[in-house]
Amino acid sequence: MQRKAYVPGVAVLLAAVLTACTGSGDDGTPDDPRPGEVTASASTAQPGRYDTLPEACGSIDDDTLEALLPGLKQLPDAEQREEAYEGRATLTYDTDRKAGCRWKVESPTATDYLFVDFERVVSFDGTVSDDSKAQEVYGGKVEAADLPEPSPSSTEGAGEGDEGNGGEGDGDSSAAPSQSASPSDAAESPKSSKSPKSSKPSGSSGSSESSDSSGSSGSSDASGSASASATPASLLPRTLDGLGDEAFLDDALGTSRQRTVTVVFRTSNVIVTIEYEEQPATTTDVPDSEEMQDRARNLAELLAEAFDE
Numbered sequence: 001m002q003r004k005a006y007v008p009g010v011a012v013l014l015a016a017v018l019t020a021c022t023g024s025g026d027d028g029t030p031d032d033p034r035p036g037e038v039t040a041s042a043s044t045a046q047p048g049r050y051d052t053l054p055e056a057c058g059s060i061d062d063d064t065l066e067a068l069l070p071g072l073k074q075l076p077d078a079e080q081r082e083e084a085y086e087g088r089a090t091l092t093y094d095t096d097r098k099a100g101c102r103w104k105v106e107s108p109t110a111t112d113y114l115f116v117d118f119e120r121v122v123s124f125d126g127t128v129s130d131d132s133k134a135q136e137v138y139g140g141k142v143e144a145a146d147l148p149e150p151s152p153s154s155t156e157g158a159g160e161g162d163e164g165n166g167g168e169g170d171g172d173s174s175a176a177p178s179q180s181a182s183p184s185d186a187a188e189s190p191k192s193s194k195s196p197k198s199s200k201p202s203g204s205s206g207s208s209e210s211s212d213s214s215g216s217s218g219s220s221d222a223s224g225s226a227s228a229s230a231t232p233a234s235l236l237p238r239t240l241d242g243l244g245d246e247a248f249l250d251d252a253l254g255t256s257r258q259r260t261v262t263v264v265f266r267t268s269n270v271i272v273t274i275e276y277e278e279q280p281a282t283t284t285d286v287p288d289s290e291e292m293q294d295r296a297r298n299l300a301e302l303l304a305e306a307f308d309e
Contacts, residue, residue, distance in 0.1 A: 048269025
């Protein structure tokens with residue numbers, strides 16, 4: 001009698017254990033994934049559009065280089081001229097992730113520098129896309145650039161037409177609001193150090209430079225004073241429209257009258273940085289801001305088009 005009562009009890013216990021281990025399979029819930037497996041519900045971030053980079057020193061045609069570096073065609077020695085056109089590649093350990101090139105050309109009136117840097121951003125977080133990571137890196141460059149905010153009077157003048165001072169409000173429509181950004185890790189500029197923000201092209205900084213160099217605000221150095229002190233709003237550092245996915249331009253005038261124009265733009269997961277600098281042969285000359293910005297922007301547009309091809 002005891003044996004007959006015991007055997008059914010064991011069978012019931014075994015059945016309960018097997019049910020707990022295997023599951024009924026009727027509740028529709030998937031089994032727990034094995035370690036390292038990705039569940040069907042987990043989202044996988046998309047890779048960026050670009051998986052490689054162009055060769056930086058070969059990315060600019062001769063005509064564009066000659067426009068940016070006027071002294072190229074004046075170099076007397078053929079071998080030296082050929083080397084100047086080729087540029088000098090920056091050191092990199094992975095040309096699919098980072099590539100850059102520098103040019104330096106001297107002429108009787110000025111020394112011109114050009115630096116181009118390509119950076120392909122890769123996200124190593126499976127939940128963050130390459131594009132999103134590139135947006136984050138670009139945002140850091142905007143923040144470091146510390147672009148000036150458009151003045152309230154200029155912004156209102158552009159919208160209403162009857163406010164603002166002089167005609168600067170009318171031209172401020174091209175100075176888009178700053179995003180927070182920066183060319184911080186844009187490779188080193190050929191100049192010794194980046195000009196402080198106080199020396200960016202603005203009315204106050206230009207007039208103080210003129211006053212320091214001449215001893216009075218009515219200096220006889222008319223060309224230098226005018227160039228440094230009367231910068232239109234359309235030439236101030238600003239964000240740019242119609243260049244890649246997002247872009248900005250920075251313009252800094254150094255204490256020794258060297259001007260550096262920087263253009264940074266992002267296209268998908270690639271960030272392109274252009275640094276264009278001119279150091280006049282004499283401290284009485286000031287490089288033309290509009291001309292240098294036009295040249296740098298033209299180069300940026302050509303590079304952006306090449307990425308789209």
